[in-house]
Amino acid sequence: MSSWPRRTMSNWRIAVVRAARLLLIAMAFAGSACKGPESIDRGAQLYTNLCQSCHQSNGTGARGLYAPLAGTPVAVGDPKEMLGWVMYGIRPVSLPRGQFAGAMPQFNFLSDADAAAVTSYVRRSFGNHALAIEPNIVAEVRAAHVDK
Numbered sequence: 001m002s003s004w005p006r007r008t009m010s011n012w013r014i015a016v017v018r019a020a021r022l023l024l025i026a027m028a029f030a031g032s033a034c035k036g037p038e039s040i041d042r043g044a045q046l047y048t049n050l051c052q053s054c055h056q057s058n059g060t061g062a063r064g065l066y067a068p069l070a071g072t073p074v075a076v077g078d079p080k081e082m083l084g085w086v087m088y089g090i091r092p093v094s095l096p097r098g099q100f101a102g103a104m105p106q107f108n109f110l111s112d113a114d115a116a117a118v119t120s121y122v123r124r125s126f127g128n129h130a131l132a133i134e135p136n137i138v139a140e141v142r143a144a145h146v147d148k
Contacts, residue, residue: 043121046114051122054102059126066102067095070126079133082119083141108145112138 048057054066059075061068069075073094074082084090087108091097107115112135119138123130 042114043117043119044125046110046118047121047125050107050118059122059128061100062102065100067100069122069128071128075122075126076128076130079119079123079131079137080141082123083115083133083138084145086119087115087138087141088145108142112136112142 051069055061055069059069067074074085074092077092077094081090081092081094085092085095085104087106087110089104089106107118110118115138116133116135120132122128123132
């Protein structure tokens with residue numbers, strides 16, 4: 001038996017630890033306009049929460065149902081075309097009609113920073129090597145759509 005006295009945490013200490021954990025989780029999911037590793041982490045979180053169920057964890061999609069993101073022209077092509085598809089469901093010319101039965105939900109509720117983070121994540125993941133999308137490009141796409 002150990003000579004150290006056995007100590008238990010009081011209820012208030014347990015509550016403080018739980019509150020700190022919840023705060024850290026909330027901070028992890030808060031919007032971020034950061035450029036760099038933090039933005040990529042945010043993009044990965046958003047991808048997991050919003051996109052992975054259809055496009056899979058490795059970006060391969062579901063054959064005949066949801067388009068792959070790995071190495072496709074939509075993911076690595078014109079950023080504004082990709083944003084139009086992600087935010088408003090405007091089908092890119094490079095994505096043939098009738099090839100995939102699934103419907104693309106519209107994510108225009110995302111902030112400019114979050115839309116930039118998740119699309120940049122896709123453009124830099126799954127073997128893709130495209131440039132990141134900045135929040136100001138998202139704002140331009142949003143403004144162009146409002147005018148229509």
